[in-house]
Amino acid sequence: MTTKRALITGITGQDGSYLAELLLEKGYEVHGIKRRASSLNTERIDHLYQDPHVTNRKLYLHYGDLTDTSNLTRIVQQVQPDEVYNLGAQSHVAVSFESPEYTADVDAMGTLRLLEAIRLLGLEKKTRFYQASTSELYGLVQEIPQKESTPFYPRSPYGVAKLYAYWITKNYRESYGMYACNGVLFNHESPRRGETFVTRKITRGLANIAQGLDKCLFMGNLDSLRDWGHAKDYVRMQWMMLQQQEAKDYVIATGVQYSVRQFIEKAAAELGITLAFEGSGVEEKAVVTAVTGDKAPAVKIGDVLVNVDPRYFRPAEVETLLGDPALAKSDLGWVPQITLDEMIGEMVATDLAHAQRQALLQSHGYKINVSME
Ligand code: NDP
Ligand code: GDR
Numbered sequence: 001m002t003t004k005r006a007l008i009t010g011i012t013g014q015d016g017s018y019l020a021e022l023l024l025e026k027g028y029e030v031h032g033i034k035r036r037a038s039s040l041n042t043e044r045i046d047h048l049y050q051d052p053h054v055t056n057r058k059l060y061l062h063y064g065d066l067t068d069t070s071n072l073t074r075i076v077q078q079v080q081p082d083e084v085y086n087l088g089a090q091s092h093v094a095v096s097f098e099s100p101e102y103t104a105d106v107d108a109m110g111t112l113r114l115l116e117a118i119r120l121l122g123l124e125k126k127t128r129f130y131q132a133s134t135s136e137l138y139g140l141v142q143e144i145p146q147k148e149s150t151p152f153y154p155r156s157p158y159g160v161a162k163l164y165a166y167w168i169t170k171n172y173r174e175s176y177g178m179y180a181c182n183g184v185l186f187n188h189e190s191p192r193r194g195e196t197f198v199t200r201k202i203t204r205g206l207a208n209i210a211q212g213l214d215k216c217l218f219m220g221n222l223d224s225l226r227d228w229g230h231a232k233d234y235v236r237m238q239w240m241m242l243q244q245q246e247a248k249d250y251v252i253a254t255g256v257q258y259s260v261r262q263f264i265e266k267a268a269a270e271l272g273i274t275l276a277f278e279g280s281g282v283e284e285k286a287v288v289t290a291v292t293g294d295k296a297p298a299v300k301i302g303d304v305l306v307n308v309d310p311r312y313f314r315p316a317e318v319e320t321l322l323g324d325p326a327l328a329k330s331d332l333g334w335v336p337q338i339t340l341d342e343m344i345g346e347m348v349a350t351d352l353a354h355a356q357r358q359a360l361l362q363s364h365g366y367k368i369n370v371s372m373e
Contacts, residue, residue, distance in 0.1 A: 007081040008032045009066060009088030009114070014192045015132070016087050017044035019235040024048060024058055026239075031079045033064035033072075033088065044192050066110025073117040080123065083242050085130045086114055089162075092196065093136060096158035097315050107161035108168075115172045115180065124178045128242045131169040133182035134162050135227070135253070135321045145324040148184070148251055155316040170249070179247040183238055186253035186323040189343060190231040191350035198260055199228065199347065202267050207351035209305055210271045211359040212298030213370045216305060220312025222261040222277075222284060225320040229254045230338035237334050244332070253323020254336050264306060266341065270348040271295045275305060282308050295352060 006023050010016040011032025023030050034042060042049070042061070050057045062078075064071045066088050076084070089107045090096060096103040111131060118127045138146045139155035154160045166182050173180040193200040201217070208214040229252070237252050258266075261277060264286060268275045272293035275286040286306035291299050299305070328334040362368045 003027060003029050004082045005029045005031065005079060006083045006085065007076065007079050008085045009064075009110075010132070011061070011087070012041050012044060013087060013091070014044065014190060014194065014231050015188075015235055015238070016085075017048075017192055018190070018231050019085060019087065019238060020045055020048055020059065022235055022239060029058055029060070031060045031062060031075075031081065033066075033075060034061050035065055036063050066106045066113065069113045069117075072110075072113050073121065076114070076117040076123070076127075077121050081127050083128045083130070084114060084118065085132075085238060085242075086111055086165075087132045089132065090158070092194070093156045093158045093318075094312070094314055096156050096161070100157035103157050104161045104164075107158065108164035111165035112168050115168060115178070118178070119172070119176055124172075124176050127178075128247070129169065129172075129178060129180040130238055130242055131165055131180065131182045132238075133166045133169075133184045133249070134159070135184060135186040135251075135323060136318060137163055137166060137184065138321060139318050141318075141320060144320070145253075145255065145322040146251065147324040148249060148327055155318050156314070159318075166249075173247055179242070181241050181247040182249040183234075183241055184249060184251045184323075185234055186227040186229065186251075186321060188229045188231045188234040189347065191347050192231065193347070198224075198226075199263060200351075202260075202264050203344065203347040204351045204354075206264075206267050206271055206273070206305065207348060207355040208358075208370050210273070210296035210299055210352065211355040213355055213358055213362065213368060216307055217264075218307055218309035218312070219260065219264075220309070220314070221317055221319075222259065222264070222308065223319070224260050224317065225257045225322070226260070227253045227255070227257045227321050227323050228263070228340055228343070229336050230343045233336040233338055237328060237332070240332050240334060248331070250328045250332070251323050251325055252328055252334070253325045254340070255323060255325055256340070257320065257322040258340065263344070266344050267348055268305070270345055271299075271352065273299055273305070277306075282310055284308050
């Protein structure tokens, strides 16, 4: 059997790194697009790195950018991929309000550029295309829970850009008979989640506080409700979606939702800290009522670990998201395997181990920089 070749945009991101692992395990030759940056940005895939001088390599990285048509076309031509996973994006919702035009260029036009590259190179019957769609398309939700047929109402420049990408993917499927599909994925997290997304900000922030590296977490909307799954479960579904007879769009979610406040409580509990939330709105704060075990030696009863900072409020908020993954289950047999509590346990343990190393360095006189956003 010939080796399948996959091209992943966004391979240096959370999902890209897990997907690359999965495809390598399955025997694929994996090609990834990485952006040029002034410092190294391949931390999440460094463990997969293969020396370019060895023969029969399975992982190849190409410099590129979703804003650069000729670069994308050249890479697609060179790789001749069987499968393209378009995971690359300016993926931060809050940042999209600050850089709306760039977000549209990368997230919307970047998707078109890739689809056009496949089509113009005559690969539309060979190359299967996965588009990283998002529950942010539902925005101001029109139906609870959200499923494949729920109407869209995006609430951010990110959501609007991803709406274009959703429809252009569907349009290329219908117009040119391409195997192109959208995975409408709800929030998914892991120890590799970017540090400025809410879950990782919480697990990393609380671990730092537990070890005395920081004092307090400043958060935005604590009432937001999200349907959080584990990235490992979700990349498995991305691959499954490209292995079917027919291309189809699927909602990928757990079907359970929690608030940001509840996530904070669960993460704190992993560290042996019990919190009580007091006050409301911008006055709300979380106070320590008990500390058990030895994971949080720097925390005392009465400490305020969380304050609200309106700087993190968004111009328009997506208050509630809850997905219905029934179609993915019935068509493909996909069900998430990692629970929220297991995931939080894994994230806290990883961030705590890092904070403990940092605290050790600090105790030996090294200066530690704990940047938060
Ligand atoms: P990350 O933010 O972790 O990764 C984004 C990736 O895109 C990084 O590799 C980044 O490169 C790359 N990228 C950013 N800008 C460009 C550009 N101009 N050209 C090429 N590559 C670029 O996101 P996730 O892994 O969490 O998400 C993967 C995809 O799934 C994204 O499209 C996201 O919008 C979407 N999505 C994510 C969900 C989630 O909960 N995680 C849910 C639904 C959809 P660099 O490392 O250099 O920054
Ligand atoms: P989201 O994820 O916007 O859903 O997009 P994020 O983790 O950034 O926010 C989730 C919710 O938490 C609230 N929130 C905060 N968010 C951040 N980042 N920082 C805070 O301090 C904070 N306080 C409260 C937010 O307002 C929001 O309601 C993610 C991204 O991965 C997208 O790319 C993806 O498409 C969607 O998930 C599904």
